[in-house]
Amino acid sequence: MMRLALFRIAGAVPNLLGVIVITFLLTRALPGDPAAYFAGLAATPEAIEQIRAQLGLDRSLPVQFVAYLRDLLRGDLGQSLSTGQSVAAEIAARLPASIELTLVALALAVVIALPLGVAAAVRQGSWIDQLARIVTTAGVSLPVFFTGLLLTWLFYFILGWAPSPIGRLDPSFSPPTAYTGFYLVDALLDRDLELWWACARQLIMPAITMALFVLAPITRMTRASMLSVLTSDFVRTARALGLRSPTVLVRYALRNALLPVVTTLGMVFSFLLGSNVLVEKVFAWPGIGSFAIESLTASDYAPVQGFVLTMGVLYVLLNLLIDLAYLLIDPRVAMQA
Amino acid sequence: MSALPTPAPAARPAVPRGGHLRHVLTENPVTLVAAALFAALVLIALFGPWIAPYDPLATAPSIALQPPSAAHWFGTDALGRDILSRCIVAARLDLGLAVAAVALSFVIGATLGAAAGFFGGWLDRIVSRAADTIMAFPLFVLAMGIVAALGNTLANIVIATAIINLPFYIRVARAEANVRRSAGFVESARLAGNSEWGVLMRHVFPNLLPPIAVQVSLNMGWAILNAAGLSFIGLGVRPPTPEWGIMVAEGAQFIVSGEWWVALFPGAVLMLAVFSFNLLGDALRDLLDPRRRT
Numbered sequence: 143m144m145r146l147a148l149f150r151i152a153g154a155v156p157n158l159l160g161v162i163v164i165t166f167l168l169t170r171a172l173p174g175d176p177a178a179y180f181a182g183l184a185a186t187p188e189a190i191e192q193i194r195a196q197l198g199l200d201r202s203l204p205v206q207f208v209a210y211l212r213d214l215l216r217g218d219l220g221q222s223l224s225t226g227q228s229v230a231a232e233i234a235a236r237l238p239a240s241i242e243l244t245l246v247a248l249a250l251a252v253v254i255a256l257p258l259g260v261a262a263a264v265r266q267g268s269w270i271d272q273l274a275r276i277v278t279t280a281g282v283s284l285p286v287f288f289t290g291l292l293l294t295w296l297f298y299f300i301l302g303w304a305p306s307p308i309g310r311l312d313p314s315f316s317p318p319t320a321y322t323g324f325y326l327v328d329a330l331l332d333r334d335l336e337l338w339w340a341c342a343r344q345l346i347m348p349a350i351t352m353a354l355f356v357l358a359p360i361t362r363m364t365r366a367s368m369l370s371v372l373t374s375d376f377v378r379t380a381r382a383l384g385l386r387s388p389t390v391l392v393r394y395a396l397r398n399a400l401l402p403v404v405t406t407l408g409m410v411f412s413f414l415l416g417s418n419v420l421v422e423k424v425f426a427w428p429g430i431g432s433f434a435i436e437s438l439t440a441s442d443y444a445p446v447q448g449f450v451l452t453m454g455v456l457y458v459l460l461n462l463l464i465d466l467a468y469l470l471i472d473p474r475v476a477m478q479a
Numbered sequence: 480m481s482a483l484p485t486p487a488p489a490a491r492p493a494v495p496r497g498g499h500l501r502h503v504l505t506e507n508p509v510t511l512v513a514a515a516l517f518a519a520l521v522l523i524a525l526f527g528p529w530i531a532p533y534d535p536l537a538t539a540p541s542i543a544l545q546p547p548s549a550a551h552w553f554g555t556d557a558l559g560r561d562i563l564s565r566c567i568v569a570a571r572l573d574l575g576l577a578v579a580a581v582a583l584s585f586v587i588g589a590t591l592g593a594a595a596g597f598f599g600g601w602l603d604r605i606v607s608r609a610a611d612t613i614m615a616f617p618l619f620v621l622a623m624g625i626v627a628a629l630g631n632t633l634a635n636i637v638i639a640t641a642i643i644n645l646p647f648y649i650r651v652a653r654a655e656a657n658v659r660r661s662a663g664f665v666e667s668a669r670l671a672g673n674s675e676w677g678v679l680m681r682h683v684f685p686n687l688l689p690p691i692a693v694q695v696s697l698n699m700g701w702a703i704l705n706a707a708g709l710s711f712i713g714l715g716v717r718p719p720t721p722e723w724g725i726m727v728a729e730g731a732q733f734i735v736s737g738e739w740w741v742a743l744f745p746g747a748v749l750m751l752a753v754f755s756f757n758l759l760g761d762a763l764r765d766l767l768d769p770r771r772r773t
Contacts, residue, residue, distance in 0.1 A: 156608075156611075157611065157612070157615040158615075160608075160611070160612030160615050161612070161615050161616065163612075164612060164613075164616070164621075165624070168624050168625065168627075168628040169628070279754070279757060279758060279761070280754065282700070282701075282757060283700060283704075283750055283753040283754035283757050284750055284753075285704055285707060285708065285711075285724075285727070285746060285749050285750060285753070286708075287708065287711050287724075287727055287728075287731075287746070288727060288742075288743070288746030288747070288749065288750055291727065291730075291731055291734050291742050291743065291746065292743060292746070294734050294735065295734050295737075295739045295743065298735065299734065299735060299736075299737050299739070306735060307735070411617070412614075412616075412617045412618055413617075414617075415617035415619075415620060416617045416618060416619025416620055416708075417619070419619065419620065419623065419712065420619075420708055420711060420712065423711070423712055424731065434623065435712045435713065438623070438627055438712070438713065438714065439713050443627055443628075446623070446624065446627045447624070447627075447628075449620070449623075449624075450616070450620055450621065450623065450624035450627075453616065453617050453620040454615060454616045454617075454620070454621075457615065457616060457617050458615055461615075
């Protein structure tokens, strides 16, 4: 078991390297000449050459790559030209906002999609199966930025239920003490329920928007895998032995049906992290996605590269986590080793 | 997919095509609606500039931000431009971007994937590793990074969208070519004196087309969404060009003050387009490859 886990961790290393190499190559393909930029508008060609040498841009690609790796190990992602701060610090400050939003959205999607998928499989062809079919087809067709704006219009402007879409917290509150950076957790640690509710209110709409988008793949997979498990011999045996229907469904069928669902979580995370950028823009959520968009608009590229790298590394780690979770959920995988 | 011990020499559906097509269309009325929507979209993309009631670029400050009316069905935007006209004219650009991107990833991905699956060896290892590396990113984020690195132009939107879709084509083509590399008809084509490339291109490749066609149709909606998403965050398309994603972005600020039509109409048109592509994709999959149905 332990050896297998280590094996899986080692398996993530090539992907991690791939992410770093691609980000490095994107850095080199950058529009504009960083040396000319740093030298200023009035610089002579000689001055630009000198700065190019200083920045190491005149050396061969492999040498530059080693320098890039060394910077990465020191946690140096360059400077943001628009904020004047180091990119690593900026991203570290905003990452909790993005992760909190993504996790809440995922939890929301799973809580809705699993029962829906199971119900659709058990009552195949019924109205709930039709509902699941509509959700799965419509869900992947919805542009998240459109859903976000539609929900804002409906729940903020028309019904007045939701707070205005202006980030993580209404300006009349001051943010909780930064223990973890997750406002929901920090507000609880501060024992301030009013503040917790204020944070939760801001979080609900963007989280629902993202959850709607990933509802589809989880529901579809749950339904398909439940359907195949329900026709299997061990479920028939369990039924024949007189076990109660909920016991058969949850303890026997669902536990086995979950395995392929966990595998699709990788794709789900890709959707989530990608749509995260769009949702953050719609709801002015101060995460790394909106930071990347602001920098893009200002032609400030170091933060964009830092963002792509952070997202890539995050995604590789999430996939590794899924792999390791698989070992725990499915004892057969560990047995085969 | 590879459950069959020996792949059928030709993957053409064994069922009589006309009957099956009729069955797929009539079994699910939604498919018919989607087909009608799709046809309408294609017509709009082709003839948009002649159908649009107003000039999509003509500004008229005196009628700015007017709600939908008989004269302006979708209302007007902050500069007094007719939103319906802009939505109509934008169809060509949005569909064009998606078609170009999908065509690019189809040609490159199918060729690379087929060669990798057919020849195996180092080529296979390099191609598969490249596909895995692309998949190691959240795809939309990678597309953002590519456009930022290559430069903020329409052509680069197409390239970025094509690159993030490549792995899907590579994987399908590779798997299908791999199971056929030593099939009977391939061996006999070899014995007939064809070169390896000749066998791959003339005998194996045509058999890969049905599963890849399914991939193309499932991919179109996602390519449109992706291109529109990139322009929503300000990449590629520049104002005042009418394009659905950037129109939603331009209208976003008016949502909180109640001028919903500026953002929601272009968004709804985009959604309908993606929806019809996805439904048709599912229908085509049922038609060409019933085994993959879920």
